[in-house]
Structure formats: C-alpha cells, structure tokens
Amino acid sequence: MYAISDPWIPPTRGLLAGMPMPLLLVLGVLTATAGALAAAELVPLTPARAVGAGGAQGALLATAVTWARSGRRRRTTPLMAAILVFVGAVGATLSPFGVIAYLAAPVWLCLQRDRLPAFGLTRPPIGICAAGAALGALLGAHLLLTSSLTLGYGVRVPTTAHLISWLAYDAGANVLTTEAFFRGALLDRAQRRRPFAMSSALVTLLCLARYLVDPLLPHNLEVMAGAVFYLTLLSLANCWMYWRSGSIVPGIAAGVAFFACYRLLHVVS
Amino acid sequence: MSAARIRAALGPAAILLAITAGLAAANVGPATPWRHLYLVPVVLAGIRFGVAGGLVAALGAVLAFGPFVLREIEGHGPTWAAAEGIVTLVVLAVSGAAVGSLAARARRQRERYDTLRAVQRALADPAPLDRTAARLASVLTERLRVDVAGLVLDDGRVVVGADHVDPRSAAAYVVAHREPVFVIDAGTGSRARRVVVVPLTSTDGTVGALAVERLGDFSREERDALVGFGAALGLALDNARLAARQRRFAEELEQKVSQATARLGEMDRLKSDFVALASHELRTPLTALQGFSELLATRPFAPAEVRRLADIMRAEIERLGRIVSDFLDLARLERGLTPSIRRAVLDPVPLITAAVELFRRTRTSHRLELHVDGALPHVDADADALDRVLKNLIGNALKYSPPGSCVRVRARATEGVVAVDVEDEGPGIPPEERARIFEPYYRMRDTAALGHGTGLGLSVVKSLVEAHGGTVHAEAAPGTGTRMTVMLPALP
Numbered sequence: 207m208y209a210i211s212d213p214w215i216p217p218t219r220g221l222l223a224g225m226p227m228p229l230l231l232v233l234g235v236l237t238a239t240a241g242a243l244a245a246a247e248l249v250p251l252t253p254a255r256a257v258g259a260g261g262a263q264g265a266l267l268a269t270a271v272t273w274a275r276s277g278r279r280r281r282t283t284p285l286m287a288a289i290l291v292f293v294g295a296v297g298a299t300l301s302p303f304g305v306i307a308y309l310a311a312p313v314w315l316c317l318q319r320d321r322l323p324a325f326g327l328t329r330p331p332i333g334i335c336a337a338g339a340a341l342g343a344l345l346g347a348h349l350l351l352t353s354s355l356t357l358g359y360g361v362r363v364p365t366t367a368h369l370i371s372w373l374a375y376d377a378g379a380n381v382l383t384t385e386a387f388f389r390g391a392l393l394d395r396a397q398r399r400r401p402f403a404m405s406s407a408l409v410t411l412l413c414l415a416r417y418l419v420d421p422l423l424p425h426n427l428e429v430m431a432g433a434v435f436y437l438t439l440l441s442l443a444n445c446w447m448y449w450r451s452g453s454i455v456p457g458i459a460a461g462v463a464f465f466a467c468y469r470l471l472h473v474v475s
Numbered sequence: 476m477s478a479a480r481i482r483a484a485l486g487p488a489a490i491l492l493a494i495t496a497g498l499a500a501a502n503v504g505p506a507t508p509w510r511h512l513y514l515v516p517v518v519l520a521g522i523r524f525g526v527a528g529g530l531v532a533a534l535g536a537v538l539a540f541g542p543f544v545l546r547e548i549e550g551h552g553p554t555w556a557a558a559e560g561i562v563t564l565v566v567l568a569v570s571g572a573a574v575g576s577l578a579a580r581a582r583r584q585r586e587r588y589d590t591l592r593a594v595q596r597a598l599a600d601p602a603p604l605d606r607t608a609a610r611l612a613s614v615l616t617e618r619l620r621v622d623v624a625g626l627v628l629d630d631g632r633v634v635v636g637a638d639h640v641d642p643r644s645a646a647a648y649v650v651a652h653r654e655p656v657f658v659i660d661a662g663t664g665s666r667a668r669r670v671v672v673v674p675l676t677s678t679d680g681t682v683g684a685l686a687v688e689r690l691g692d693f694s695r696e697e698r699d700a701l702v703g704f705g706a707a708l709g710l711a712l713d714n715a716r717l718a719a720r721q722r723r724f725a726e727e728l729e730q731k732v733s734q735a736t737a738r739l740g741e742m743d744r745l746k747s748d749f750v751a752l753a754s755h756e757l758r759t760p761l762t763a764l765q766g767f768s769e770l771l772a773t774r775p776f777a778p779a780e781v782r783r784l785a786d787i788m789r790a791e792i793e794r795l796g797r798i799v800s801d802f803l804d805l806a807r808l809e810r811g812l813t814p815s816i817r818r819a820v821l822d823p824v825p826l827i828t829a830a831v832e833l834f835r836r837t838r839t840s841h842r843l844e845l846h847v848d849g850a851l852p853h854v855d856a857d858a859d860a861l862d863r864v865l866k867n868l869i870g871n872a873l874k875y876s877p878p879g880s881c882v883r884v885r886a887r888a889t890e891g892v893v894a895v896d897v898e899d900e901g902p903g904i905p906p907e908e909r910a911r912i913f914e915p916y917y918r919m920r921d922t923a924a925l926g927h928g929t930g931l932g933l934s935v936v937k938s939l940v941e942a943h944g945g946t947v948h949a950e951a952a953p954g955t956g957t958r959m960t961v962m963l964p965a966l967p
Contacts, residue, residue: 207625208661209670209686211637214645217660328665352542358549397667398660402692428549435541439534449691452665 221395226272226284230265233288237261241421252299255421260295263379264288266387266416267311273391274325290314294378298371305371308378315382326390330453338456339463341443345436346467353432359471372469373462381461385444385454388413393445406445413441440464483523487516487532495539505544505560513540513567521574525582529575536567580696587700590618591707598715604628607715608635611708619701621687622668628675628683628712636686645672649684655702657693666690671698673705677713745916749930756798760791800863801931804938805915813942814935816857820966823854823861823893827886830865840878843869848887852965860939861963864947867932868897868959876901876956892945893965898958909949913937936961 237258244254268284290311297307319327353359364372376382388409396405417423417437418430444457494512503509513536521529544560551557597611608626612635615624625636627646634640640647645656649672658670671693672686685705693701767784770776776784804814824847831845854861872882880900887894904912904919911917918930940947945963952958 207623207636207686207688208645208668209636209658209672209688210625210627210634210644210646211639211641212661213641213643214648214656214658216658217662324665326665348538348541352545355542394667398662400659401694402667427552428545431548432545435545439537449666 217399221392221399224273226268229268229284229288233261233265233268237265253296256295256299257292258421259379260292263295263383264291266383267291270325270383270386270391271322273395274322286314287311291379291383298375302367302371305374308374311378312382315386324394325386326394326448326452326454328451328453330451330455334447334451334453334456335459338444338447338458338460342440342460342463342465343467345440345460346464349432349436349464350467350470353471361470364470368469369466372466376462376465377458381458381465384413384416385457385461388416388441389444389448389457390454393448397449402445402449406442406449409445410438410441414438436464436468480524484520484528487520487523488535490516490519491532491535491539498540498543503543504556505540505547505563506556510540510543510560510563513563514570517567517571518574521571521576522578524575525579526572526575529571529573529578530568531571533568533571536571537564540564540567583697583700586618587704590615590704591711593618594708595711598711604716604719605633605635608633612636615685615687619687621689623688625686626675626683627686633683645670646684646686648672649674649686650681653681655698655705657698661688664690669693671701673702675709675712676706677709679713682709682712742916745930748918749916753798753802757795760795763791764788797863801935804935805931808915808934808938814860814939816860816939816942818855818857818943820853820855821858821861822851823856823886823895823963824851826858826861827865827884827895830862830869831884833866834869834873838873841873841876842879842881843873844881844883846883846885848885851886851888851893852967854893854943854963855966856943856963857939860943864936864939864961865895865897867936868895868961871932872897872899872901872957872959875899888965891965892962895961895963896958897960898952898956900952900956903951903955904949904957906951912949913947 240249240254240257240261243249244251244258265288267290268288271287272284294305294308294310297304315322315325315327319325350361354361392412393405393409396408399405400408414434414437417433423429423433440460444460447456447460448454491513494509494516498507498509501507501509517529517532517536520532524531540560541564544557544564547554547557547560593614594611597614598607600607600610602610608628612624612626615621623636625634625646627634627640627650631640631647631650645658649656653674653676655671655673658672659667661668661670668688668690669692670686670688672684674681675683675685685701685708687701767788771781771784807814827847828845831843835843869882869884876882876899882900883896883898885896885898887896908919912919913933913936915934916930917934937947940961940963943963945961947959947961950958950960
C-alpha cells in the first residue's frame with residue numbers, strides 16, 4: 207500500500223511545467239503568420255488554414271507527447287508528433303486522398319504507445335468505449351434534431367469521400383489532438399494536483415476556448431451558443447470517462463461520433 | 476444496476492419525458508413558468524441516486540429544455556426570455572449537483588454511524604491485535620468505500636495493508652507529527668489515486684495511523700470526517716486494548732488462583748500423609764524403647780547383652796530426637812523464620828570425615844568412599860547444623876541406593892565456596908521432581924518401599940544451608956543415581 211510502504215514525496219512541479227517552449231514558439235509563429243497572410247489575402251485561404259490548423263493542432267499534440275514522456279524514455283520526439291499532424295493538414299489540401307495522411311499521427315502514436323506510458327493510450331474497458339461512442343452519437347443526434355427541427359438547418363447526406371475525409375480529420379487531428387492535450391495531458395496533470403471537479407471545469411473552459419477561437423467554426427450567435435452547449439457537455443463527459451478509465455480512447459470515440467453528426471449540418475463548411 | 480434501481484430511475488425519466496412532451500405540444504418559449512417542473516425529476520433523482528443521479532437527471536433536463544432556449548436565440552437573438560432559459564439550464568445543473576450532494580452527505584453521515592458500530596463490533600473480538608487489525612481494515616475498506624485501507628499500530632509493530640512501514644512514508648509522517656496527510660496522487664497508475672492518512676488519537680496520544688486509498692476523489696467533508704473517524708477509532712482501539720488487558724489479567728488471575736488452589740489441595744494431602752507418616756515414625760522408636768525397656772525390667776541379661784540393648788535404645792532415642800528437631804525446624808520455617816544457628820569458624824574436613832566414619836561403622840551394607848581434594852578453606856558455620864546436613868544427605872543416599880552399591884562423598888574448594896557432593900547409585904530423581912524434593916512434606920512417588928521418612932529431611936537441609944548463605948541442589952549422577960551438592964561460602 208502506497209501510504210505505508212512507499213516514500214511520500216510531495217509534488218513540486220507546476221501544472222504547466224515542462225512545455226516544449228521552442229517548438230511551441232515555432233508553431234505559434236507559423237500559425238500566426240499563416241493567419242496574417244490569409245487575412246491580408248497574400249496567400250489563398252485553404253493552404254493558410256491548413257498551415258494554421260496543422261501548427262495549432264501540432265502544438266497541442268507535441269505538448270501532450272512532451273508531458274507524457276517527461277522523466278521517462280525520451281526517444282519519442284514532440285517534433286515528430288507536430289510534423290505528422292502538420293503533414294496531415296497539408297496533405298489534405300494537396301489531394302482528395304491526401305486526407306489519409308491525417309492517419310499518420312494516430313498510427314505513429316499507437317506504435318509509440320509503450321514509450322508514452324502516461325499518454326492515456328491504455329486499453330480501456332470496451333463498455334466505457336461503447337458508452338463514449340453512444341454519448342457522442344446521442345449529443346450529435348440531439349444536435350441534428352434541434353438544428354433541423356427547431357432551428358431550421360438542413361441535414362446533408364454525405365458522399366463516401368466526404369465521410370472518409372471527416373473521419374480521417376477528426377480521428378487523426380481534430381479530436382485526437384484535443385483529447386490528447388486536454389484530457390490525456392492537461393486533465394491528467396490537473397487531477398494529480400487538484401480535485402476532479404475543479405480540474406474538469408478548468409479543462410472544459412480551455413477546451414471551449416480552443417473551439418471558439420477555431421476559424422473553422424462558423425462565428426454566428428446560434429452556432430456559438432450551440433457549440434458552448436454541446437462542447438461543454440461533451441468535454442465534461444470526456445473528462446469523466448478519462449477519470450474513470452485512465453484512457454483517451456472513450457473520449458476520442460465520443461468526439462468522432464459527435465463531430466460526424468455535426469458535419470452533417472448544412473451550415474458547416 | 477439492480478432492478479430496483481432501474482425501476483427507481485424510470486420514474487424521474489418518465490416525468491422528464493412527460494414535461495418535455497407537454498412543453499413541445501404547447502409550443503411555449505423558454506420563459507414559460509412550466510419550465511420549473513424540470514426541477515421535480517432532477518430533485519427526485521438527486522435524492523435517490525446522489526450526485527451522479529442528480530447530474531444525469533440534470534443533463535437529461537438540460538438536453539430536453541436546451542432546444543427551447545436555442546430556438547429562442549436563433550429566432551429572436553439574446554432576448555430576456557433566452558436569458559431566463561439559460562438561467563434555468565444553469566439552475567437545473569446546479570440543483571442536480573447540489574441536491575445529489577446533500578442527499579449523499581446525509582447518506583454518508585448515516586453510514587459513518589454504521590461504520591463506527593461495525594468497528595466496535597470488530598474490536599469487541601478478543602483476538603490478538605494483528606488479527607483484529609486485519610479484520611478492522613477489511614471492515615473499513617468495505618464501509619468507507621475505498622479501494623484499500625491500511626493500519627499502522629503499536630509503533631509500527633502491527634501493520635495491515637503492507638509488509639513494512641517505510642520511515643519516509645505518509646503513514647510514518649502522520650504517526651510522528653500527529654497530523655493528517657492528504658496525498659492527491661500516489662502517482663502509481665494511469666488514474667489518479669487519492670490517499671488520506673489520519674492519526675488514530677487516544678487520550679494518551681497517537682496510537683497509530685489509518686490510511687485509505689481510492690481511485691476517485693475524497694471531498695473536503697470526507698477528509699474531515701476521516702480525521703474525526705481516526706479519533707473515534709483511536710479511542711475505540713484504546714478501549715479495546717484496555718478491555719483485552721483486563722481480560723488477560725482476569726485470565727492470569729484465574730489461572731493463578733486455580734494453581735494456588737491445586738497447590739493448597741496438594742499441601743493438604745501432603746500434610747495428611749505427613750501426619751500418618753510422622754505418627755508411624757514416632758511410634759517405631761517408641762515401640763522399640765517400650766519393648767527393650769520392658770525386657771530389661773523383667774529379665775536378667777548378661778552385661779554385654781544389656782550394653783547391646785542400651786546401644787539400640789540410645790540409637791532409637793537419637794532417631795526420636797532427630798525427628799523432633801525436624802518438626803521444630805519445620806515449625807520455624809512455616810512461620811517464615813530461619814533455623815537458629817550458632818556460627819563459628821571451623822574446618823569442615825573433620826566434620827565430614829566424622830559423619831562418613833559414623834555411617835561406615837553402622838551401615839556396612841554399602842561401600843562409603845570419601846575424597847577430599849586438597850586442603851579446604853574454613854567456613855563460618857554451625858557445627859551441629861552442618862552435621863545434620865551431612866548426615867541427612869549421606870543417610871538419604873544410603874537409604875535410596877541398593878545394598879552393595881557405593882556412596883561417594885567428595886569435598887572440594889571452588890570459586891570461593893566449599894562444595895560437598897554426596898553421590899549414590901540409586902534409581903535417581905526424575906528431572907521434573909528435582910526442584911520439588913526440597914519442599915516440605917514432599918516425597919517422591921514410589922519411594923515408600925525404599926525406606927521410612929517424614930518428607931522433611933531435605934527441606935530442613937535446604938533451610939539450614941540457606942541460613943548459612945549457601946545452596947543445595949540435586950542433579951543426575953554419571954550413570955545412574957543422584958548427586959546432591961552443598962555449597963557453603965568459604966572464608967578467605
């Protein structure tokens with residue numbers, strides 16, 4: 207029993223200690239530059255968005271990888287994580303089949319699983335994974351129902367290419383990086399320093415901020431209100447599932463299911 | 476989830492659906508007063524299922540009522556009605572958590588009393604402390620709903636939950652500093668493991684530490700309750716210890732009383748035997764004296780025969796005198812007095828030689844050997860007492876060894892004492908009886924056939940030797956037989 211037979215060493219490191227600052231600085235500059243150039247209409251919007259999203263999401267994953275390998279084996283580089291996310295984002299803009307490049311990051315993470323024991327890639331109980339997928343689908347269905355019946359948004363039937371593209375983006379970049387950073391890294395660190403309720407509230411706030419500043423989210427009032435409503439519920443549920451299972455997989459299942467429904471709305475670009 | 480819980484959950488769910496269906500059918504806005512009906516299922520679920528139930532019901536209510544608010548925002552922008560709807564959503568979420576929390580708190584309070592009762596039942600078991608502690612930890616693990624509970628008691632000698640106490644552990648810190656420790660993460664797995672260690676305090680200080688670990692939160696209230704629980708447990712353990720000590724004391728007392736009663740019973744039996752033996756021992760010389768005196772009075776004898784009869788009568792009178800002396804010494808011993816002795820500086824060798832020579836003359840059935848190792852130092856002793864001691868030991872050796880065997884008397888000086896060994900070739904004394912042969916009235920089993928005696932001789936020997944500051948003990952002689960050794964302090 208830890209309390210009796212193990213030495214008690216109070217934690218001394220802060221919540222955000224050990225961030226890969228040089229890499230984050232480079233990715234930040236890259237994202238900001240892409241945004242500025244696109245705003246000044248010096249580069250087309252699509253490649254600028256790809257660079258910006260790749261930089262931002264790469265930063266999230268790189269930080270998660272850095273914290274997960276902290277104090278342990280250091281061969282897994284955060285730079286590689288950032289590059290893979292970036293390659294996925296750029297690849298998707300180059301060719302319709304380029305979206306497959308998004309899957310490089312999750313495949314690489316699976317291969318590195320043994321070297322990232324604190325990453326939250328442990329195999330969760332199948333029940334909680336199913337619950338995650340069901341919750342995401344429930345929220346997504348509620349969103350579709352509310353939006354189509356009460357708000358008047360249309361629901362489109364996706365083509366196979368669209369569906370593959372969405373799933374690859376969400377599983378390989380959007381949801382993966384969000385869950386890896388906000389649940390696998392930030393919540394994991396926060397819950398080892400603060401009570402769960404406080405940690406999940408903090409993580410949910412930051413997660414909301416991440417989506418609300420995302421240029422891909424349509425910035426009108428009802429969409430923003432809906433995003434706050436659904437993403438708050440999704441984030442809190444994912445925090446709870448991470449807390450129960452110690453794995454980000456149920457959160458990924460919930461996120462992928464929810465965003466798949468979300469992208470069926472006609473308003474989403 | 477059990478069928479009863481599922482049935483209990485169906486009620487709030489049905490109410491929730493009915494309210495939503497009613498509001499949708501009435502096509503009302505988010506500010507409708509009927510929206511407050513959502514509080515009913517939320518409160519019910521919170522009371523029945525605690526925080527989790529309250530939150531799930533609140534989530535259901537928020538999902539059901541949310542579209543009314545979103546439609547208002549989409550249709551009319553951020554109106555007061557939309558604001559009222561948003562406030563309602565927040566109130567529902569907070570109500571679910573708050574009601575659930577209060578209900579859970581009340582339930583936990585009741586469980587704490589149950590836990591204390593279970594602990595007292597576990598401590599009432601008169602088992603050793605380590606077994607009681609293990610049972611206690613098991614009860615606490617179940618009752619406190621933690622993953623594991625451990626105890627450190629009795630200065631770390633009794634540990635439950637681990638095989639040793641690390642001196643740098645949280646439990647060791649708590650025992651040393653008498654203050655609780657909350658470790659927010661043990662850092663041992665992919666999930667955060669909370670640890671609470673509280674001191675077990677009693678009136679005399681800290682009697683140990685209680686440690687609990689859980690893959691889940693410990694609220695402030697729970698931690699405070701654990702501190703109070705530690706105090707209650709410490710007192711209960713203290714009481715259990717006192718009760719165990721009293722039980723042990725009562726058992727020891729009962730055992731001692733039982734032993735004393737048995738001993739008194741045996742003493743009584745020995746005294747009864749002694750009275751019979753003493754009567755016999757006194758009657759034998761008296762009968763001889765009576766018979767010989769009548770012969771001398773009624774018949775004429777030759778002078779040589781008269782001398783022989785007189786010698787016999789004198790020997791019987793001496794025997795009577797010894798018996799009476801033994802009785803007197805015994806009477807002094809039983810009053811807690813030492814035998815009266817008149818000490819003088821004397822050489823022990825002539826005394827030993829005289830005693831051996833006396834028996835050599837009178838007991839020709841045995842061989843008597845005397846060995847004196849060099850010159851012996853003088854002793855401060857009563858010559859009569861020493862003579863009685865030697866005659867008693869040599870007489871016993873002759874009495875209990877077969878005719879024709881050898882009795883050896885050896886005198887030697889060693890380490891400031893004069894030691895006299897009297898060694899026979901008799902049947903010997905069983906080890907378990909060696910300590911008892913010096914007790915008054917005690918006679919070894921199966922010795923009645925070997926010779927007469929009162930059972931007082933060796934107890935008198937012991938008291939006389941101890942009155943001189945010496946010791947006497949019995950041991951097995953090489954081969955068969957017994958060696959009795961008397962040690963008297965030698966004069967420098």
